[in-house]
Amino acid sequence: MISIKVLFFGEACQLVGKREEAIDFPEETDYEEIRKTILENYPALQKIEKVMMLAVDQEYANPGDRFELVRFTEIAVIPPLSGG
Amino acid sequence: MNDDQWVAGISKKDAGRYSRQLLVDDFGVSGQKNLKNLNVLIVGAGGLGCPVATYLGAAGIGTIGIVDYDHISLDNLHRQVAYKEDQVGKSKAQALADNIKLQNSDLNVQVHNTSLDSSNAMQLFKNYEIVCDCTDNVATRYLINDVCVLLNIPLVSGSALRWDGQLSVYHYGSDCPCYRCLFPSPPDPNSVTNCNEGGVLGPIVGVIGSMQALEVMKIAAKVRTTLAGQLLLFDGREGKSRTIRLRKRDPKCEVCGDNPTITAPIDYVLFCGAGAHDKIENLKLLELSDRVNVTEYRNKRREQKPVLLDTRPSLEFEIAHLPEAINVTLKECRSLSAEDISNRLGLQNTEHSDVFVICHRGNDSQRAVLLLREKLVDIKFRDIIGGYEQWALKINDMFPLY
Numbered sequence: 001m002i003s004i005k006v007l008f009f010g011e012a013c014q015l016v017g018k019r020e021e022a023i024d025f026p027e028e029t030d031y032e033e034i035r036k037t038i039l040e041n042y043p044a045l046q047k048i049e050k051v052m053m054l055a056v057d058q059e060y061a062n063p064g065d066r067f068e069l070v071r072f073t074e075i076a077v078i079p080p081l082s083g084g
Numbered sequence: 085m086n087d088d089q090w091v092a093g094i095s096k097k098d099a100g101r102y103s104r105q106l107l108v109d110d111f112g113v114s115g116q117k118n119l120k121n122l123n124v125l126i127v128g129a130g131g132l133g134c135p136v137a138t139y140l141g142a143a144g145i146g147t148i149g150i151v152d153y154d155h156i157s158l159d160n161l162h163r164q165v166a167y168k169e170d171q172v173g174k175s176k177a178q179a180l181a182d183n184i185k186l187q188n189s190d191l192n193v194q195v196h197n198t199s200l201d202s203s204n205a206m207q208l209f210k211n212y213e214i215v216c217d218c219t220d221n222v223a224t225r226y227l228i229n230d231v232c233v234l235l236n237i238p239l240v241s242g243s244a245l246r247w248d249g250q251l252s253v254y255h256y257g258s259d260c261p262c263y264r265c266l267f268p269s270p271p272d273p274n275s276v277t278n279c280n281e282g283g284v285l286g287p288i289v290g291v292i293g294s295m296q297a298l299e300v301m302k303i304a305a306k307v308r309t310t311l312a313g314q315l316l317l318f319d320g321r322e323g324k325s326r327t328i329r330l331r332k333r334d335p336k337c338e339v340c341g342d343n344p345t346i347t348a349p350i351d352y353v354l355f356c357g358a359g360a361h362d363k364i365e366n367l368k369l370l371e372l373s374d375r376v377n378v379t380e381y382r383n384k385r386r387e388q389k390p391v392l393l394d395t396r397p398s399l400e401f402e403i404a405h406l407p408e409a410i411n412v413t414l415k416e417c418r419s420l421s422a423e424d425i426s427n428r429l430g431l432q433n434t435e436h437s438d439v440f441v442i443c444h445r446g447n448d449s450q451r452a453v454l455l456l457r458e459k460l461v462d463i464k465f466r467d468i469i470g471g472y473e474q475w476a477l478k479i480n481d482m483f484p485l486y
Contacts (some may be wrong), residue, residue, distance in 0.1 A: 048271060059328065083244055
């Protein structure tokens, strides 16, 4: 396992109550496992599950994508904003 | 040679007025000429629409269309900086058009003082080459996206809330995704926070709106490095921005995919389960016997000091509250034990069996009553219909409205 910084944007930050936190992931993993791990660690995020975009190292993560996580990998949880 | 002849790329008047942007490389005379021939539609004349219209108007866009059904209110002015106090109550679309025409009398401005919906959007958009989404709600965002794809118009989309902003250009180039490629299904309506509830700082919409105007100018000048296929996240609290590289267009997308199923605007209010505006909905979760109106509450407190639980976040409690109010937020009503809540309300050693619950407008107070009566079964909880807003309107007009 490796400890990876997860950033929470917008409503995700409101629901989790933090802007970032390090959580443990397997070093070799995929989109589905990252998503599941995040939702297990932060059940409050289920509220925005349908619109929760994930980015790994500032790149949009697609279902099925595989990742090798390293020390400085950054995962972002990004729901859309709709205000204006 | 004859000294009354010259070769001009641009008129003397425009050269004088726009010289400082003509001098910018990669923009120049051709960028200015393209701008002058461009028709841009701005949907939403709020916090984002004000800077977008102001900068594009100043830059010399040919035609600007402005769509908004709403009127200016006093609580808009902190962020909708194009409006003046004496314009409160006026149509936003008209006021914004008037203000940018004052700044640049060469502009052609089209005012669309109407609520954008599935029945009028195609007709309205078809005369424009770029659309700016400056709206405040999810249903309209999907509508704008779909119509832009159907008419093949690039969409410069901005949004903001609290300290955060987002910006992207959708449907610009064959690989570029649309909003629906990223968010095929809409959010749960109760997970969406709007500016009326969450608040927003003026400079946040200022930053995002200014950048939307810049993206329009880049598209006009055919600068390649637009935010198409990228999402800019602006975190005003940290002073940081990040750019996320987005997915490519989804071939299975319902509107821009290879076999689209959406070939005309759909019912977006039904699709999103939420209205096409950011106004507050009035929930009815409780029976009338579990509720009192503000007049009934006033009469009760004249007889005896009641126990009043105030569910608002502490920031709102600080703005103003009734002297007897005890702040236990909705979140705390959910998370605290029955004993803790009872202690906070000072119920242990009293004979109080009645507790009134108040919030800003009367929705969270009902949610709280539902939670509290499960936890403290001996207490009769009743909410105050319409909350502090009704108190200010009916009982004490000095009470601060926000």
